[in-house]
Amino acid sequence: METRNLTCINCPMGCALTIEMENGEVTSVSGNTCPRGDAYGRKEVTNPTRIVTSTVRVKDGEADMVSVKTAQDIPKGKIFDCVRALKGVEVQAPIHIGDVIISNVAGTGVDIVATRNVER
Amino acid sequence: MYDVVIIGAGVCGAAVAHELSRYQAKICVLEKEEDVCCGTSKANSAIVHAGYDAVTGSLKAKLNVRGNELMEELSKELDFPFERNGSLVLCFNESDMPNLQALYDRGVANGVKGMKILNKEEVLQMEPNVTEDVYAALYAPTGGIVCPFGLNIALAENACVNGVDFQFDTEVIQIRKMEEGYELQTDKGVFCAKCVVNAAGVYADKFHNMVSEKKLSITARRGDYCLLDKEAGNHVRRTIFTLPGKLGKGILVTPTVHGNLLIGPTAVEVEDKEGVNTTADGLAQVLTKAGMSVKNIPTRQVITSFAGLRAHEAGDDFIIGEAEDAPGFVDCAGIESPGIASCPAIGEMAAGIVKEKMGLIAKDDFIATRKGILNPGTLCMEERNDLIKENPAYGNIICRCEMVTEGEIIDAIRRPLGAKSLDGVKRRTRAGMGRCQSGFCSPRTMEILARECGMSMFDITKSGGNSKLVVGTNKDTVS
């Protein structure tokens, strides 16, 4: 049996959750004050995911950097693989919101897309 | 071989250089920092004292009164901010009245003009924010305030224009007496000079002692200060002192020439001659003690704090003159308060000694005046628009707090002895000196510096040396 302690992020309460697991299955969530805490706790210990945001250098643009993000959330464990894939990447202006910068980043099936416009 | 080498580009070194640049001579200033005004000259009360504090007959007394007289004219010739705002020394008890009277009498003996002893009502009428506990005060209308950077930079710039050579990032390591003159070994090679002027601030004893058996001993006395936002700048109009104590003139409260309110300093003797770190105790003391002479100081409006070092010599007076056993080695040592006030007179005196010694002849092409960096805020709308039309950089505000334009920053970089660092730009233009303390403008000023100086952003520093501001690019260490 495994116990994980987390802080719920759904509201400022920040309930201290205790999640009991057996063979990768959640057996109980405690410490939560509402059902949202239960759901959050279960997801966080079984399949935590995050949106990753970062920057990429731009050539010939009105700005030197373009901000980017993963189009959907990716497994938390893949965050640094994603960052490594972005290292050294340079794109050519113009770039527009939603343009794919890297497709299927780090084998996640998720694209990295631009989050701002950079004109030439 | 130089005729004169001056060690130190603080106010004294610059004042001597400025005075000597009137004469036909090959002069060099050696400065260990990257700019002028990097030591004691940049961190002090910026007060042009009236001259009642120092013991009658002392150099401090004589040069203070003379320096105070010279300052106004100098500020016009060299275009730096100076204001005769007057000063008050507060006395809180009837029993202290003899001390206040003694100060008055000393002032008269020192040649200070226009002083008056005011009673409580008169003081409060003059300065309504002075504490109700005040009993009486000595009022000296000749007391003033100056921009210490402006003063230092103006003196140095004018000296430079008049042919004085300035070597920055050049630290004197050893001085040897030669058959004729001196050899100064530095980290940038050897400099030889017939005469040396020692204006090395807290290090003046070190250099003096290299050539003289009559040893000097300079102790650094640290003073912590707090600077308040311009919103608090009108809290008092005159400089408010309390009756002096053993280690100095106590905690003062003063407006600055730029309209901020300055409070401080403490007085703590420190071992480290670079020890300009503020301390929690020091800052707390400044805030508490300032509140004892002036009420309702809006301490929430502190925008920065800093510490400066006074170069206190054991004999408790300025030491200005040729060392007895080292001909041609002229000291400007032990320059603590009232150093800023005295510096024009110190320059005059030290340069006079060198001139006599070497029989220097006046130049006929000496340029006596200097124009400071144009502040477009002082122009009327029409003039300002003409300026922007001619140079659009004057229409581009970089520092939002102090409303400094790109034009002023470019001027600060391009002019003689121009700024090379963020602090250099700040001391010349006030960009970054306002209430946000460079949060907004520093990246922009860095870009301008990089562009104007042809430097990489990685080489831009806060204040020279290793004070680099950015260290790499995004993800450059990711592996």
Added chain:
Amino acid sequence: MKNYDIVIIGGGPAGLAAAVSARQSGIDSILILERDKELGGILNQCIHNGFGLHTFKEELTGPEYAQRFIVQAKELDIEYRLNTMVLEVGADKVVTAMNREDGLFLIQAKAVILAMGCRERPRGALNIPGYRPAGIYSAGTAQRLVNMDGYMPGREVVILGSGDIGLIMARRMTLEGAKVKVVAELMPYSGGLKRNIVQCLDDYGIPLKLSHTVVDIKGKERVEGVTLAQVDEKNKPIPGTEEYYACDTLLLSVGLIPENEISRGMGVVMNPVTSGPRVNESLETNLEGVFACGNVLHVHDLVDFVSEEAAAAGRNAAAYVKSGKDGASDAKTPVVAAKNAVDKDTREEMAQQDTGAGSEQEIELVATGGVRYTVPCTIRTSHMEDELKVRFRVGSVYQNCFVSVYFDDERVIHRKKMVFAPAEMEEVKLTKEQILRYPELRRITFRIEE
């Protein structure tokens, strides 16, 4: 001198939303003055996600959120000038501005909307002792260097202050290759949102030390390290608790200050608690026709609320212009103009009522008992929309408490909440109907009760 109905100072989220809403309320002559080279304000450097959940029901990054409003403003042909600094606004609503192309110029506005945002508190405001080397940045400055310019301000970082920008920068610096050693927070609770603590610190194993502060900064040229110490209940460092962290960078996220220099210059009366203007139900300052919204009014934690508040300011400014109360201009037509306007805003009526209502008694809003302030500070029922959101912050963390609203001495709202925290802005809705039931009402008091 050019004339505009509404001049908006600042083209960030507040200014943009105010402009869009003023236009939708039927005002054609609008000018936004923006000091930066692009619209969007600070959102352009906030490249993290989490914006727009309330406004757009989806999670956007800062630049994406800004772009939504920029597109709207452009579609509505709202005029704006970039790289333009407002130097001064007179009480007569003459705006003095400057840029490279036009030089110094004057604009006469009928209404002014203050939307200048806020700035970060610098180190000096905290009196942190120590040296003053390179490597001390406010978190927002570092954010700009990294996110906009692509430069790393340092490699090994200590962060003082757990405000949201500090937390966000802890993650950003980590993802760009720096090592963030610790985040210290003076207060016994974090100044940031829970989710930022989890996703910016916990995710990367960055410790958060509550009730800690920086007591010394080492390094004469560049930061070499900082000393943290625990503080007691009075926020004084406890001797013996010092811990030294070697680092080359200290980031400060120690609070935001509304940027009201222009407002003060005009004679706008400030609320010392928020450092923003005191406003009435219309978000109008003591100066008639001068409105304020967004972080210049009070510091927000969610941009969605900024947009909402700014939209109200835009509507109210539009109503003011239409009412023709601005003495200088169009005195003949205002009420008619308001009636004919296409918007369905109920404020038309109020504009009408207003022509005779100079002497109306204002209802005062009082913040006490744990509530630090309210926005607005006063209500004129004649000008009130059907529903008014009163926003406030609490002074410390309260659990299982009530927010209570008293109409004079009668408690009319008593709402329980699991937790109130200073980092989270709260709101209470008041309806016009509810207030009109108390014709003698002089004072509405907000407090937290057990």
